[in-house]
Amino acid sequence: MPSSSDELIFFVNGKKVIEKNPVPEMNxxxxxxxxxxxxxxxxxxxxxGCGACTVMISRYNPESKxxxxxxxxxxxxxVCSLHGAAVTTVEGVGSIKRRxxxxxxxxxxxxxxxxxxxSPGMVMSIYTLLRNHPEPxxxxxxxxxxxxxxxCTGYRPIVESGKTFSPESSVCQMKGSGKCCMDLDEGCSESTKERMCTKLYNEDEFQPLDPSQEPIFPPELIRMAEDPHKRRxxxxxxxxxxxxPVTLNDLLELKASYPEAxxxxxxxxxxxxxxFNNEFHPVFISPLGLPELNLVDTAxxxxxxGARHSLAxxxxxxxxxxxxQPKEKTKTHQALLKHLRTLAGPQIRNMATLGGHVVSRPDFSDLNPILAAGNATINVISKEGQRQIPLNGPFLERLPEASLKPEExxxxxxxxxxGQWQYVSGLRLAQRQENAFAIVNAGMSVEFEEGTNTIKDLQxxxxxxxxxxxxxxxxxxxxIGRQWDDQMLSDACQLVLEEIRIPPDAEGGMVEYRRTLIISLLFKFYLKVRRWLSEMDPQKFPDIPExxxxxxxxxxxxxxQGIxxxxxxxxxxxxxxPVGHPIMHQSGIKHATGEAKFVDDMPRINQELCLTVVTSTRAHAKITSIDVSEALAYPGVVDVITAEDVPGDNNHSGEIFYAQNEVICVGQIICTVAADTYIHAKEAAKRVKITYDDIEPAIITIEQALEHNSFLSSEKKIEQGNVDYAFKHVDHIIExxxxxxxxxxxxxETQTILAIPQTEDKEMVLHVGTQFPxxxxxxxxxxxxxxxxxxxxxxKRTGGAFGGKVTxxxxxxxVCAVAAHNLKMHIIFQISGAGAGLAKPTCRLTQLSEDLASLRLQW
Structure with missing residues (x-):
């Protein structure tokens, strides 16, 4: 491997950035x-998945100019992928200080x-749209x-703010005027005019959008892109x-040298x-600029x-x-188009590439089942030559003989x-239409013998x-060979459930529900094909029942739309x-410009440390040893804090700060690592070695707790009268x-805390987003x-809470204050989005019993 590093050059908000020592793992x-x-x-x-970090990336294509x-x-x-790109953040769009x-x-x-x-992410999504479509x-x-x-806002006012840039009206357009019947000058009655209005803002007060005033793309980046003497x-x-790499041969040489990269x-x-999976790659290869991966060839x-094309x-x-092309030839392409509208969000669709999506073969892919059903193939290349791999079941099931070789x-x-007598469809069911993984999805294709409903091929x-x-x-x-009729459907449903078995412990759960959805999608495909056949030949193939x-x-x-x-x-x-006036949020402009400061936005000081946690991997166990030696030796690590370092109570009101001898749940904090960066802290935390002796029983459900008489707090009762007597003498008991x-x-906003130890009397200042300071x-x-x-x-403010930031x-x-107190240094402690579940309500079981003196039913 080379020992020296090239300079990384890109622009951020119009300013040139030259990074002499870029970190490949840094985003x-x-x-x-x-x-x-x-x-x-x-x-x-x-x-x-959330869009809070949305930015606009601009690139120049030397081929299309x-x-x-x-x-x-x-x-x-x-960050290394941005060489030659221009990045715009919310600060580059506008600010209170500038405009x-x-x-x-x-x-x-x-x-x-x-x-x-x-709000900054919302601004960037709308802003990027306007840069491409000034009148969306x-x-x-x-x-x-x-x-x-x-x-918390509920999307409607956010969408409405974007609609103000659209020349198309989404209101009722009464009498073709483009206005709403509820507007004061178009109102229905005098009394309505006096009492009601339909907007909480005045569009006449908005400054107009002038696309000519947007920042230009840096000319230096155009020259870099068109440089004929590019090098690796x-x-x-x-x-x-x-x-x-800068050429295809260069890429193939690299892949031969580093096949696992x-x-x-x-x-x-x-x-x-x-x-999320702690995967590590010592080498990354990024063929972003290769024209061979960007081709489009219609035959x-x-x-x-080309594999480099983004999904967008x-x-x-x-x-x-x-x-x-004729509609009958593009059934696969139409099915793909429908799912490309809802797959992930615009940000991911503009980042994810066709080749990467196909080769990674995620189990939740909406596109791969359709590509397989449509008989697509992957063209792969290596130093040994080119070949085609069918994008079929064996490939998607990751069978070795059907997969890419490491150097390909x-x-x-x-x-x-x-074909004319082929029908292709993609189907999915999810909790929402956009930006959500499917609970179950499918790609299906059927080809019939010409002029009949006899199945020639089915996938x-x-x-x-x-x-x-x-x-x-x-x-x-x-x-195959069966008629496309109700009996075939009945047999198909039974066969599919026998062939595709979802194990009881399958990730995501809902096993019976997902089995039902498999049949639901198959039934929907059956109906779609029946309708299509009736359109092909109404005389021969009757339509589906109404x-x-x-x-x-x-x-x-x-x-x-609405009023x-x-x-x-x-x-x-x-x-x-001010009573009755629609007053803008006092911090609304600061929200939209990104100038509203949350805990993690506060300016850093020299020698500020980052804290990360090491948590239990056992539900109920005795801690036999904690070995922190390897973690302490990791670069940038200052200390590892355990229960022994707590100067006061380690157990307050039943809440254990650091587990000491025993853990009672998965995710319980055992120790924390303080280091100069989050990356160093997290890597060191992986090196803390903890050994356990499991304690039986491991109680993980309320039913188990009741069975073993395991209660975390004393029983609380509210009683009135003689309860036992009442239950013995009532006419009916409903339980x-x-x-x-x-x-x-x-x-x-994830859980974030900044602890600042003071110089006198063990005082401590904490900046925290909480509902209960x-x-x-x-x-x-x-x-x-x-x-x-x-x-x-x-x-000062918190980025949402909904009860999760009370206790x-x-x-x-x-935990953060103990580290800051012991080290006499500022400590920033942030729980990642994946770890925020530490603050979630547990399951609840309520047993009800109601006594009734008499029972009367009325219909």
Whole structure:
């Protein structure tokens, strides 16, 4: 491996960045927040699913001579992948000090912010849309926000702020005027005019959008992209290396030398694997600029799409193809198009590539089952030559003989045209239409003998039911030659359930429900094919019964429409009287510009340490040893804190700060690691070695707790009268149980605490996002064994809570304060999105018994 590193050059908000020692493992979110100190881009889920860290990335294509802008989740963008790119964060869009952008102004004035944590991401999604489409349609606005989550505002005012940029009206357009019948100048009655209005903002107050005033793409990056003498770039980190080849032969040489190295283009598969599964890759190869991976070739038999194309670009390619080709030839392409509209969010669709999505073969993929059903193939290449791999069941099931060899690279994907008597469909069921994994999905294809309903070929593939996409190949074989009728459907349902078995302990649970959904999707496909056959030959093939027609229709993804009516404020009401006026959130503009500071946004000081936790992996066990030697030897680590380091109470009000001799649940804090960076702290935490002796029984359900008489607190009763006597002498007794499963809190801002030890009297200042600061003060006081008046708990704002920040911040605050107290240094402690479940309600079981003196039923 090379020992030196090339310079990484890119632009952020119009300013050139030259990074002489880029870290391949560092993502853009960490870089802009911790290195450039641009804290408007927020950290929330860390996995590309919430949109809080959305930024705009701009690149120049030397072949088309065009600049294209796309939204991306910064938490998944490796900083090394940005060589030659321009990044725009919310600070680059506008600020209070400089000038706020119309997007920021309208989001605030349309009342689209509440806690404000998601607002910068919302701004960036709308802003990127406007850079590409200055006059967007309402549907484009809705689609652009599909990858952004908000937990408190409710989306409507956010979408409405975006609609103000659309020339199309989404109101009722009474009399063709483009206005709403509820507007005062178009109102229905005099009394209505005086009392009601339909908006909480005045569009006349908005500054206009002027696309000519947007920042230009840096000319230096255009020159870099068109440089004919490009060379391979290498970025060397502490333990990893990032290599960017410039030719296809260069890529194949690298893959032959490092066959296990992942190809990183969008990083939507490799990135989550590193974060959530602790995967480590010493070498990354990034072939972003290779033209051979960007081809689009339309032939008589189908279309070939380069592996480098993003899913968003693939959507545009397929859309153009379906307009050019006869409908009967593009059934596979139409099925793919439908799912490309809802797959993930716009950010992920613009980052994820076709080749990466196909080769990674996720079990939840919506596209791979359709590609397999449509008989697609993957074109792969290595130093040994090219070959085609059928994208079929064996490939998706990861059988070695059907997979890529380690030294091979996916070059493109060929999607053939469908036959005249072939029908292809993709189906999915999820908890919401956009930005959600399917509970069950499927790709199905059937080909008939010409002019008949006799099955010539049949393919059915299902996702989200096993560790891989699975093919019902045996079922399909047994159905070939059968007629497409109700008896075939009945047999198919039985065969599929026999072939595809979901184990009882399957990830995601809901086993019986998912088995039902498999049959539901098969039934829907059967009806779709019946309808298609009747359209092909109405005389020969009767239509489906009327009672089943509704099952054919997919729920449309439409821009929400509606009318809001508010009592209008008397125009003669004095300005100093605010009652009834739609007043903008006091921090609304700061939310939209990213200038509203949350705990993790506070300026860092020199020698500030980062804290991470080491938690129990056992439900109930005795701790026999804790070996921290390897963790202490890790670079950047200052200390490992355990229960022995707590100066005061380690158990306050039944809450154990650090487990000492015994753990009573998975996830209980055993020790914490303080280091100079989060990366060092987390890596060192993996090196803490804890041994256990399991204690039986491990009680993990309420029923088990009742059986073993295991109660965590004393019994609390509210009694009136003689209960035992009442139950003995009533006419009827109704008994039952209510069981409520656990519920995870979902707030955008993760649990974050900054502890600052003071120089006098063991005083401590904590900055924390909490709903109960007094509780934090109490626990910290107990842990440090100091009076409460020496603990200051400050809470300026929090990015959502919903009950999840009532009690747990006290425990986390005590843990953080102990580390800060012992080390006499500032400590920042942030629980990742994956670990935020430490603060979730547990299951509840309620046993009910009601006595009735008499029972009367009335109908």
């Amino acid at each position: 853009l979110l960490f870089y802009v927040r911790k290195v450039l100190h641009l804290t408007g881009t927020k950290y929330s889920c860390g996995g590309g 065009k600049i294209y802008h796309y939204p991306a989740t910064a938490c998944l963008v490796p 706020i952008h119309p997007v920021q102004e309208r989001l605030a004035k349309c009342h689209g912010t509440q806690c404000g944590f998601c 349609t309402p549907d484009q606005i809705t689609e652009a926000l599909g990858g952004n989550l908000c937990r 770039l290498t970025f060397q980190g502490e333990r990893t290396i990032w290599i960017m 992942p190809l990183v283009m969008g990083n939507t598969a490799v990135g989550p694997g590193m974060k 008589n038999s189908g279309v070939t799409i 670009q693939m959507k545009d390619i397929l859309h153009s193809l379906t307009l050019e 690279v996916a070059l493109s994907v060929f999607i053939p045209y469908s 059915m593939l299902f996702g989200s039911v096993a560790p891989t996409v699975v093919s019902a190949s045996q079922t399909c074989k047994q159905l 009672k089943f027609v509704s099952a054919l229709d997919d729920l449309p993804i439409e821009t929400p 809001q009516m508010f009592q209008c404020v008397d125009p003669n009401q004095p300005e100093q009287d 039952g149980e209510i069981h409520v499963e656990g519920q995870e809190h979902f707030y955008m 007094t509780h934090v003060q109490e626990y910290v006081s107990a842990a440090l064994k100091v009076p409460r008046n020496r603990i200051a708990c400050q809470m 747990k911040p006290a425990l986390l605050g005590a």
